[in-house]
Amino acid sequence: ENGEEGFLVGGCVRDSLMGNTPSDFDVTTSANPDRIMEIFSDKKLITLGKKYGTIGIMVGEEIIETTTYRKDGDYLDGRHPENVEFSKNLTQDLKRRDFTINAMAMDVKGNIIDEFGGVSDLEAGRIRTVGIPEERFEEDKLRMLRGVRFANRFNFQIEDETHLAIRKFANNITQVAPERIQMELNQIFLSETPGNGINLLYDTNLMAHIFPELMDTIGYDQMSPYHHKNLFYHMLCTLDNVPAKLHLRIAGLFHDIAKVHTLSIDEDGVGHFYGHDKLGADMVVKILKRLRYDNKTISRVETLIGQHMKVSPGMGEKGLKRQIRRVGEDLIFDLYDLMIADMMCTRDDRDVSFLENRKIEIKNILESKQVIDKSGLVINGRDLIEIGYNQGKEIGEVLDYLMELVLDDEELNEKETLLNIAREKLSEEK
Template sequence: MRRLSRFGMSQEFEKRLRPFMDTERFVLPEAVDFVLERLNSRGFEAYVVGGSVRDHLMGRVPSDYDVTTNARPHQMKDVFSDCRVVETGLQHGTLTVVLRGMNIEVTTYRVDGAYDDGRHPNEVTFTASLEEDLCRRDFNVNAIAYSPRDGFVDPFDGRGDILRQRIACVGDPVKRFSEDALRILRAVRFSSALGFSIDKDTADAVNEMYSSLSLISRERIYQELTKLILGQSAREVMEGFSHVIAYAMNPSGSFLTSEDVRKAAGFMEGTSAYAEMRYAMIFGIGKDEETSRAAAKEVYGSLKPSRKSMNDVMAFIESRFADTSDEYTLKKLMGRYGEAFPEDLILFRRTVGFIDESEYIKEKEAYRILKEMKPCVTVGELAVNGGDASAAGLKGAEIGRALSALLDGVMRGEFHNEREILLRKLAEFR
């Protein structure tokens, strides 16, 4: 059965979270309080909603706050006419109030229309009902509203799901996923990030409908996948939903299989929370370098990561068989990929079993000592430069070859990085 079941409510978990269910414990930032109070003072309802409420109930500090209200867009603009406001999505009832260093999204209660593209509603209809607005949200844990005046509004027992450590769709999962296919991957991502199970009906719908993820932009898939593989329960989720993750990453199946995801899952707990290292494990375990490189370029590249992220993944794949016990190799890695990279690579190699724990400790300490010595690892750090090579009578490509040879000799310890020594060496290239 492709459903996670090892999670569950424990007395310890419930005891820890119960105090956060008390409305008196929910202290909002002043800027958020101001937005709620300003709307209330003008006769409108206003609640914080979604992830900020969920995070508070889990004992976490929310990173941002969304507000929902029965005020219509033109009314919201009037209410906050003396504030800095950004019309981030006014046609969908959303504007952003910028206040005291915070961006607070304020959205009119709404009901979504039909979804023809599996991602966005064709139209939205504003409503006066908070509960109707909460009905359109993805999961019960994200469909809780709160205001200092009214306390928690929780028509779908999202607080109960938090205590049960469960992800369940609001209402019919098939309908929720038909509206927005990204919710399929979000269910799996929240399971990983929060350490929650996915309830049976929701998990069944995930397994039945995951091919709809092909409707979603690669950028959005990438955002969810990255949060997923960095989650506290990444291993369990990647094992339980490997088929969903493999399809999300590579719908054609030509470069990546669910078995690749399952193999990588076993190593998630041993790595740092470094997304590129974890992605490299998905592409690099059990494959030769050529196959791994091709898979990473095709699949990871299709997700449209930043150039740096792509380069970091390729660095792990290209270097995973490097001898990290060798000083010269470490210097070459420092010069090619940056000073910090060898330490990450040593951890990568220990995690996937290329070196054991004692070797890991020894290599990590040896690298620490090497780094403190600040060795010369790039041409730019040599005590001579292209001008010196030119003055020595070298031309064109000869200059680059000579400087590279000098760098190699310095890194191998054949001679010191001292100007007089290197000038004599340059003369030998004529």
């Protein structure tokens, strides 16, 4: 009615054809940005992307990204076209997209415009670039990783020429901003089949450039009667068997990464990996910093990997309380989920029931409001200063000392009792 064309395009068309509900809707149109704003002047508009031809239109709580047909210029930075030329031609707009399954449009009557075989690729379960793969991956190098993500998400195969091009240009992924790589990786980690996604990274040679530290684990024999998988597949199995929390999935993948650096073999020819938990925690911090993960995620993954071997079957209530204190209430159940997955991925006959029972014991400890950390002590730093302690790290050390005593005997958590113990300790040190 306004003399312009408009089509749904991209992921929403793909998802609709697959029988899935689209998470968002994108529109491509012959109208230029000013014309879009004129036509939808009665709506709230978001104009941040106007330079690239995109206007966000608020429809209820949803933002419909509406973009003018485009013909991209050269991609000199391997990410953005150097210039964007608006077009009146839908085919030109679809031609610039990454994969055929994302290069289909739908008109208002539900008719599909498919210039590049997207429908047949959907039906065949195939990821294929629009046009020549090398050109698409040279334009935006992140497309290689996106291809892996789509193949994993939909359980599709990557078409042969596309696959070969990814392997050929995989080293170019290092030219992509770490933040962009991280966003794609996170979607793989949180997918239904994260292990398959990481295996695809290996198969396409991308892993060698994103996670080079994992390459030594490929085919690595753990030389242990407790392990029937090589190290890489053991870690993929663990990744697949932890709940879908980002920090937990990352810890699942990397929990044993340092085994290749800590192997010792006893007189029976059995491999041992003393200290691989601590070294692995140090290694993963460097990996995640390189990929610009936030400090909270890094700290959580570091704790989980550093503590995942603290799994003594004979641990009693006092030991559990110390473990909760060491790991934190927010991570303790994640740690046990990691331990359970780790053990499930050793031998098929491993019994993990004692770990499940321990989660119940921990739940009971937390629900009973027992003293777990210094915040539960009836005295604090001010009380210690009043009886003669100097302000500073000494205060924390004394509170830690008192905390250990209370973990052994909670009846000691009385103000006068703890102050008397603190006085005795102070007099001994003078």
